[in-house]
Amino acid sequence: MKPTTKPWHDTIAAPETRAAALLSEMTLSEKLAQLGSYWPRPEEPEAAGDVAPMESAFDFARRPFADAVTEGLGQLTRVFGTVPLEPAEGMAVLRRMQSEIVAASRFGIPAIAHEECLTGFTAYRASVFPAAIAWGATFDPDAIGRMAAAIGRDMRVVGVHQGLSPLMDVVRDYRWGRVEETIGEDPYLVGTLGAAYVRGLQSSGIIATLKHFAGYPASKAGRNHAPVGIGPREFADVILTPFEIAVREGGAGSVMNSYSDIDGLPAAASPQLLTRVLRDTWGFAGTVVSDYGAVAFLDMMHRVTADRAASGAVALTAGIDVELPETDAYGRLVPMVESGALDEAYVDRAALRVLTQKAALGLLDPGWSPVPAETGDGMGIDLDRPENREIAREIAEKSITVLSNGGILPLGREPRRIAVVGPSAGEPRTFLGCYSFPIHVLARYTADGTGVPVRSLAAALQETFDTSTIIHRPGVPILESDRSGIGAAVAAATEADVAIVTVGDLASLFGRGTSGEGCDAEDLTLPGVQGELVEAILATDTPVVLVVVSGRPYALGAYVDRCAAIVQAFMPGEEGGGAIARVLAGDVNPSGRLPVGIPRTPGGQPGTYLTPPLGRFSDGISNLDPSPLFPFGHGLSYSSFRYAEPRASATRVPTDGAFEVGVTVTNIGDRPGDEVVQLYLTDEVAQVTRPVRALIGYRRVSLEPGESARVTFLVDAERTVFTGVDLQRIVEPGWIVLTLGRSSEDTAHQVRIELTGAVRAVPAPVLVTPARVEYASSPDR
Structure with missing residues (x-):
C-alpha cells in the first residue's frame, strides 16, 4: 500500500479518530462488509464430521471468495486451524487472501485473522498446552499468563490478530461435555485465571475473546445448546462475575456471545446482556463477535425471528458487531436499512468498533504487511519451541x-x-x-x-x-x-x-x-x-x-x-x-488442587460446591447425600503443611472499609513443596440465600522444608457483594466468617468479622483480593 495523506493512515492519531474518518467515507455496503467474515473451508474429508455446530447447514449461504470480498471483509476465519498446513503453507495462504482482500477493497482494508487458541495456537505443528480445566488445578495465574503470552507470540508471528479464547464459563453440571474447556466451578478462580490468560495473550499483540457470554454452561441436564433456566441472582453472581473480572481487570478486547437462550431470550438477541451490562455497566470498549452460526440460529433454532435478515437486524441491534464464521445474515441487511426497518446507526456503531480495532492493530497503517516482516517466508519457523514445552x-x-x-x-x-x-x-x-x-x-x-x-x-x-x-x-x-x-x-x-x-x-x-x-x-x-x-x-x-x-x-x-x-x-x-x-515416581511433589469436586456416586449430585444450605446434605429431609467424595480445592502433597491460627487486622469493619486477614504456613515435611492457601467467605445471615462457602482469594506459595511464610489477604468489604432482594448489588452489614485452609471443606482456621454501617449499593464492586507473601525462617530468601 502506497503512503497517502488520508486521515485514517495517520499513525499518530488515536485509533478511534482514524476509524471515524474512514467510516465517514464508506458506503452502507462497505460498512456492512466490515461486519462479516469468510471461512476458507475445503471439501471435508469423508465422514469427518463438523467442527462447528451444524456447520454443513450453512453451506448453501457460502459464496466464492472473490465475491465475498468485493466491498471488503471484516474477519478471516481459521486459515491455519481448518486443515493441516505447515506453518509456511498457512502463511502463504494468509498472504494471498489478505492481498486479494486489500486489492478488492476501495480503501485497501485488510481483514482481522482469527484462530482458536484455548490449548495453544490451533494450528498444525503448534504446541498443545494443558486443557483449561488443568489451568484451574494449578491455582497459578502467573503460569497461565506466561503460557498465554507464548501462545500469542506464535500466533502473531504468522499473521494472526485475534484468538477465540478463553472460556469464562463456570461449570454448573459435570455432565456437560465442555467442562474440559472451562477453568472450573468457582467464578473467582475462573475470573482470575481467565484474566491472567487475557493479559498474557494481549501482551503479545493478540486480541483475546471471552466466551461464551453468557449462561452457556448452565444448560438443562448438561446438554450442549440446551435452554438455560437460571435465576437472575445466580446469573449475576456466578455466571457473569468471571466475565466482569476479565473485562475490568484483564482488559479483554473482544467477547463472543453464547448460543444459550436464558429464560426464553437468546443471548445473541439480548441488548440487556450485550450492551447494557457489558458496555454501559462494565465499560467494555472492544468488539462482540458471534459464536459460529449464532446469528442464523435465531431463526433456525431459537425461532425468535422469521428469516435470516431479521436475525441479522436483531443481533446487530442487541450488540453483536461481527458475524462469524461467514457472512450470512449481515450480508442481507442493506434492504432493511434502505427501507428504514433497521437504523443505519447500528451499522455505524459496529463498523466503528471494528475499524477502531483494526487501526489499533496497525491494519490501517501505510506499509502494512499480512505477516510481520521479521517472519520472512516462514520456512523453519517453530511453533513448538523448547520454551513452549517447558511452560507446558x-x-x-x-x-x-x-x-x-x-x-x-x-x-x-x-x-x-x-x-x-x-x-x-x-x-x-x-x-x-x-x-x-x-x-x-x-x-x-x-x-x-x-x-x-x-x-x-x-x-x-x-x-x-x-x-x-x-x-x-x-x-x-x-x-x-x-x-x-x-x-x-x-x-x-x-x-x-x-x-x-x-x-x-x-x-x-x-x-x-x-x-x-x-x-x-x-x-x-x-x-x-x-x-x-x-x-x-x-x-x-x-x-x-x-x-x-x-x-x-x-x-x-x-x-x-x-x-x-x-x-x-x-x-x-x-x-x-x-x-x-x-x-x-516422586521426582515432582504434587501441588494440584481440584477446580471441580469429585463426586461420590454417578447421580444425585448438586451442581457444584457453590450452593446455599438447602443444596447440602439434609439428614431426615432427603435420602440423597450430595456431598462430594473430594471437594473443590482439595489436593494432597508429599509434604505436610501446618497452619497457624489466622489473624485479622480488625474485627469490626464498615461496609465501605477494608481489612487484612492472614495466616502463617510452615512446611513441616522433608521435601520442598507448594501449598495453595485458599480464602473462603461465609455470610452468616443475608437478605437472600448465599453459598455456604465461596472462594474470594487464594495464593500459591513455595516452601522449603522447615520454612514458613505469612500469607496476607487484603479484603475490601465490597468482596462480600451479592445481588439482593431488589436485584441490586449490595454490601450488607452483619457477621461474616473467613476461612483459610486447603480446600472448600477445610474449616479448621476461621475468623469472624462484623461489617457495620448501612447497606451499600455497589454497581461496580472491587473484584479481586490481593495477597502478599512474607517469608521467614529461611536462609535462602
Missing part, C-alpha cells in the same frame, strides 16, 4: 492432583514389578483437549497423528522406571464395550507388585468422543466398560494406583476405599505423560 511441562506438573494416598506414593525408584493397565496409558491423545489441533482438526485426516511429539503415559513410565519392570496391558478401549483384553490385564496385575490403572476420556466433537463440545454424559460413570476393568484389577489384591486422565470429574466412590492411591490428571497436554510419571 510446568503447568502439567502443577495441575496433577493427588486425591488420596495411603502411603504408596511416591513410588520411588527401587526395583519393583509395575503393571500399567488401562486405555489411557497407551493413547497419548487422552492428554489433549477437544480444541487442540490434533483432536479438533487432525483427527479428521488421520486416526493416530498428533502433529507434535506427545509421549504416552506408558512410554513415560518406561523412561522413568526400569523398563524391565513395566508391563503394559490396555485391558479395554476408552468408549467401546470390548472386554476381551481384561483377562490379560488381570494376569499382568496379578504378577505385579503394584498396578497403575489408567482410565478416563478421549476428547472429540459432537458425540465422537467422551469429552468435548457436544460430548455430553448421561451420568458420571467412567466411560465404556472402564469401571469393570477397575473392579477386575482391584479384585487381584495387588495395590492399585488409579490414575484418571479426563476432562470432567467422574464418580470414584466405588473405588476409593480399595485403591492405594488415586491421582487426577485433567488433560495435561503434550508434556502430560512425563509429568504424571514424575509425580508418581
Whole structure:
C-alpha cells in the first residue's frame, strides 16, 4: 500500500479518530462488509464430521471468495486451524487472501485473522498446552499468563490478530461435555485465571475473546445448546462475575456471545446482556463477535425471528458487531436499512468498533504487511519451541492432583514389578483437549497423528522406571464395550507388585468422543466398560494406583476405599505423560488442587460446591447425600503443611472499609513443596440465600522444608457483594466468617468479622483480593 495523506493512515492519531474518518467515507455496503467474515473451508474429508455446530447447514449461504470480498471483509476465519498446513503453507495462504482482500477493497482494508487458541495456537505443528480445566488445578495465574503470552507470540508471528479464547464459563453440571474447556466451578478462580490468560495473550499483540457470554454452561441436564433456566441472582453472581473480572481487570478486547437462550431470550438477541451490562455497566470498549452460526440460529433454532435478515437486524441491534464464521445474515441487511426497518446507526456503531480495532492493530497503517516482516517466508519457523514445552511441562506438573494416598506414593525408584493397565496409558491423545489441533482438526485426516511429539503415559513410565519392570496391558478401549483384553490385564496385575490403572476420556466433537463440545454424559460413570476393568484389577489384591486422565470429574466412590492411591490428571497436554510419571515416581511433589469436586456416586449430585444450605446434605429431609467424595480445592502433597491460627487486622469493619486477614504456613515435611492457601467467605445471615462457602482469594506459595511464610489477604468489604432482594448489588452489614485452609471443606482456621454501617449499593464492586507473601525462617530468601 502506497503512503497517502488520508486521515485514517495517520499513525499518530488515536485509533478511534482514524476509524471515524474512514467510516465517514464508506458506503452502507462497505460498512456492512466490515461486519462479516469468510471461512476458507475445503471439501471435508469423508465422514469427518463438523467442527462447528451444524456447520454443513450453512453451506448453501457460502459464496466464492472473490465475491465475498468485493466491498471488503471484516474477519478471516481459521486459515491455519481448518486443515493441516505447515506453518509456511498457512502463511502463504494468509498472504494471498489478505492481498486479494486489500486489492478488492476501495480503501485497501485488510481483514482481522482469527484462530482458536484455548490449548495453544490451533494450528498444525503448534504446541498443545494443558486443557483449561488443568489451568484451574494449578491455582497459578502467573503460569497461565506466561503460557498465554507464548501462545500469542506464535500466533502473531504468522499473521494472526485475534484468538477465540478463553472460556469464562463456570461449570454448573459435570455432565456437560465442555467442562474440559472451562477453568472450573468457582467464578473467582475462573475470573482470575481467565484474566491472567487475557493479559498474557494481549501482551503479545493478540486480541483475546471471552466466551461464551453468557449462561452457556448452565444448560438443562448438561446438554450442549440446551435452554438455560437460571435465576437472575445466580446469573449475576456466578455466571457473569468471571466475565466482569476479565473485562475490568484483564482488559479483554473482544467477547463472543453464547448460543444459550436464558429464560426464553437468546443471548445473541439480548441488548440487556450485550450492551447494557457489558458496555454501559462494565465499560467494555472492544468488539462482540458471534459464536459460529449464532446469528442464523435465531431463526433456525431459537425461532425468535422469521428469516435470516431479521436475525441479522436483531443481533446487530442487541450488540453483536461481527458475524462469524461467514457472512450470512449481515450480508442481507442493506434492504432493511434502505427501507428504514433497521437504523443505519447500528451499522455505524459496529463498523466503528471494528475499524477502531483494526487501526489499533496497525491494519490501517501505510506499509502494512499480512505477516510481520521479521517472519520472512516462514520456512523453519517453530511453533513448538523448547520454551513452549517447558511452560507446558510446568503447568502439567502443577495441575496433577493427588486425591488420596495411603502411603504408596511416591513410588520411588527401587526395583519393583509395575503393571500399567488401562486405555489411557497407551493413547497419548487422552492428554489433549477437544480444541487442540490434533483432536479438533487432525483427527479428521488421520486416526493416530498428533502433529507434535506427545509421549504416552506408558512410554513415560518406561523412561522413568526400569523398563524391565513395566508391563503394559490396555485391558479395554476408552468408549467401546470390548472386554476381551481384561483377562490379560488381570494376569499382568496379578504378577505385579503394584498396578497403575489408567482410565478416563478421549476428547472429540459432537458425540465422537467422551469429552468435548457436544460430548455430553448421561451420568458420571467412567466411560465404556472402564469401571469393570477397575473392579477386575482391584479384585487381584495387588495395590492399585488409579490414575484418571479426563476432562470432567467422574464418580470414584466405588473405588476409593480399595485403591492405594488415586491421582487426577485433567488433560495435561503434550508434556502430560512425563509429568504424571514424575509425580508418581516422586521426582515432582504434587501441588494440584481440584477446580471441580469429585463426586461420590454417578447421580444425585448438586451442581457444584457453590450452593446455599438447602443444596447440602439434609439428614431426615432427603435420602440423597450430595456431598462430594473430594471437594473443590482439595489436593494432597508429599509434604505436610501446618497452619497457624489466622489473624485479622480488625474485627469490626464498615461496609465501605477494608481489612487484612492472614495466616502463617510452615512446611513441616522433608521435601520442598507448594501449598495453595485458599480464602473462603461465609455470610452468616443475608437478605437472600448465599453459598455456604465461596472462594474470594487464594495464593500459591513455595516452601522449603522447615520454612514458613505469612500469607496476607487484603479484603475490601465490597468482596462480600451479592445481588439482593431488589436485584441490586449490595454490601450488607452483619457477621461474616473467613476461612483459610486447603480446600472448600477445610474449616479448621476461621475468623469472624462484623461489617457495620448501612447497606451499600455497589454497581461496580472491587473484584479481586490481593495477597502478599512474607517469608521467614529461611536462609535462602
